[in-house]
Amino acid sequence: MNVPPQHDEEEVHLFVERMAMAFADVGFPRMAARVLFTVMSADDPLTAGEIAGRLGVSAAAVSGAVRYLTQFAMLVREPVKGSRSDRYRMPDNPWYEATITKTTIYKNFIDIAAGGVDALHGRNTPAGERVAEMRDFFLFVQEELESLGDRWRARRAATGHGGPAGG
Amino acid sequence: MNVPPQHDEEEVHLFVERMAMAFADVGFPRMAARVLFTVMSADDPLTAGEIAGRLGVSAAAVSGAVRYLTQFAMLVREPVKGSRSDRYRMPDNPWYEATITKTTIYKNFIDIAAGGVDALHGRNTPAGERVAEMRDFFLFVQEELESLGDRWRARRAATGHGGPAGG
DNA sequence: CGCTTGTTTCACAAACTTGTGAAGACTGTA
DNA sequence: TACAGTCTTCACAAGTTTGTGAAACAAGCG
Numbered sequence: 275m276n277v278p279p280q281h282d283e284e285e286v287h288l289f290v291e292r293m294a295m296a297f298a299d300v301g302f303p304r305m306a307a308r309v310l311f312t313v314m315s316a317d318d319p320l321t322a323g324e325i326a327g328r329l330g331v332s333a334a335a336v337s338g339a340v341r342y343l344t345q346f347a348m349l350v351r352e353p354v355k356g357s358r359s360d361r362y363r364m365p366d367n368p369w370y371e372a373t374i375t376k377t378t379i380y381k382n383f384i385d386i387a388a389g390g391v392d393a394l395h396g397r398n399t400p401a402g403e404r405v406a407e408m409r410d411f412f413l414f415v416q417e418e419l420e421s422l423g424d425r426w427r428a429r430r431a432a433t434g435h436g437g438p439a440g441g
Numbered sequence: 442m443n444v445p446p447q448h449d450e451e452e453v454h455l456f457v458e459r460m461a462m463a464f465a466d467v468g469f470p471r472m473a474a475r476v477l478f479t480v481m482s483a484d485d486p487l488t489a490g491e492i493a494g495r496l497g498v499s500a501a502a503v504s505g506a507v508r509y510l511t512q513f514a515m516l517v518r519e520p521v522k523g524s525r526s527d528r529y530r531m532p533d534n535p536w537y538e539a540t541i542t543k544t545t546i547y548k549n550f551i552d553i554a555a556g557g558v559d560a561l562h563g564r565n566t567p568a569g570e571r572v573a574e575m576r577d578f579f580l581f582v583q584e585e586l587e588s589l590g591d592r593w594r595a596r597r598a599a600t601g602h603g604g605p606a607g608g
Numbered sequence: 609c610g611c612t613t614g615t616t617t618c619a620c621a622a623a624c625t626t627g628t629g630a631a632g633a634c635t636g637t638a
Numbered sequence: 639t640a641c642a643g644t645c646t647t648c649a650c651a652a653g654t655t656t657g658t659g660a661a662a663c664a665a666g667c668g
Contacts, residue, residue: 282560285556285559285560286557286560286561286568288556288560289553289554289556289557289560289561289572290557292553292556293550293553293554293557296546296549296550296553299468300468300546301466301467301468303655303656304655304656304657305656305657314568314571314572314575315557315560315561315568315571315572316568317566317567317568318567321614322614322615322616323613323614323615331657331658332657332658332659333614333615333616334615334616334617334618334657334658334659334660335656335657335658336615337615337616337617338616338617338656338657341616356666357614357665357666358612358613358614358615358664358665358666359613359614359615360614360615364571368574368575368578370575370578370579371578374578374582379463379467382463383460383463386456386459386460386463387456387460389452389455389456389459390453390456390457390460390482392452393449393452393453393455393456393482394453394456394482399484400484400485401453401481401482401483401484404481404482404531405456405481405482407535407602408481408535408537410597410602411535411537411538411541411593412537414593414596415541415589418585418589418592422582422585425585426578426581426582429581430577435574435577470625470626471625471626471627472626472627488644489644489645490643490644490645498627498628499627499628499629500644500645500646501627501628501629501630501645501646501647501648502626502627502628503645504645504646504647505626505627505646505647508646523636524635524636524643524644525634525635525636525642525643525644525645526643526644526645527644527645
């Protein structure tokens with residue numbers, strides 16, 4: 275007595291696994307990615323049990339994954355009164371935007387590189403010049419990324435997607 | 442009979458290890474990163490043996506790392522005639538620029554997400570709409586990154602760094 | 609109040625990653 | 639041709655990550 279499949283389940287699951295692997299390849303926790311895209315590709319919120327069922331993994335694995343994901347607000351937990359099980363859904367604010375524009379990684383690179391420039395006596399030596407240029411480049415990228423979110427929202431508003439105020 | 446240290450060795454080595462760890466944290470092979478920044482922070486090209494010595498690792502580890510790095514032109518091998526040992530140096534073209542603007546990662550995301558949109562019947566369902574928006578965002582980022590290299594070079598030319606024609 | 613259903617925690621096992629030592633290959637020198 | 643120095647390859651070991659099963663825990667329902 276399942277609801278009739280609104281989507282081609284096999285195709286959707288293929289998307290989930292492929293996208294998860296692509297994320298895992300760039301350092302994202304594997305199981306967390308699988309859970310994330312499982313919820314993303316569901317029309318309605320899912321319980322932990324449903325997620326485990328769709329992925330064919332243990333409840334323990336789902337528990338760990340949702341803990342990781344909710345930590346960064348990539349997933350929202352919705353307690354359902356009258357039921358023991360919570361439901362999980364995607365947040366309204368696009369997590370990927372926040373993820374990409376979160377420039378803490380570059381901030382770290384810049385700080386460390388700056389220390390290197392000092393140790394190498396500034397731009398007065400070949401090595402110092404090289405490291406200084408790398409630092410400046412990362413600084414540039416960081417600045418660009420900071421404004422990228424604004425540019426994206428402006429463009430989205432122009433094309434009509436996302437709407438003026440999500441309701 | 443080493444050359445007198447032109448830089449504070451300890452400080453420089455600290456930079457190498459810290460930068461390498463920062464790169465390793467975002468998925469870059471650990472040893473490759475250590476080798477890369479060791480060469481970067483040296484005024485003159487180094488042999489594999491010198492790299493191994495500075496890092497205190499085996500020759501085998503260096504061998505694997507340089508193979509990885511030269512594959513993507515992040516490191517240049519210079520055979521030295523009259524000697525058995527090659528030397529390694531940083532390439533003239535900044536590898537980090539190419540690395541950041543290489544958008545194959547996003548291309549992959551976009552392709553997979555596009556498949557997901559198809560499987561979810563386009564924007565006609567909540568799930569399809571979500572995935573479509575993610576796809577569009579990554580598409581936007583990819584476009585932005587493609588022009589980022591140009592903007593960086595323009596800025597660098599304006600500030601005088603990098604010179605009109607290196608070397 | 610205790611049973612039932614669903615989630616979380618924890619110790620462990622399987623798999624993967626990564627660097628080492630040793631042996632082999634290549635190249636220049638006598 | 640024999641030798642010495644340097645790099646490369648390979649099997650293995652140490653460390654890390656990751657998901658599982660089992661048991662504890664929490665909350666509705668009879």
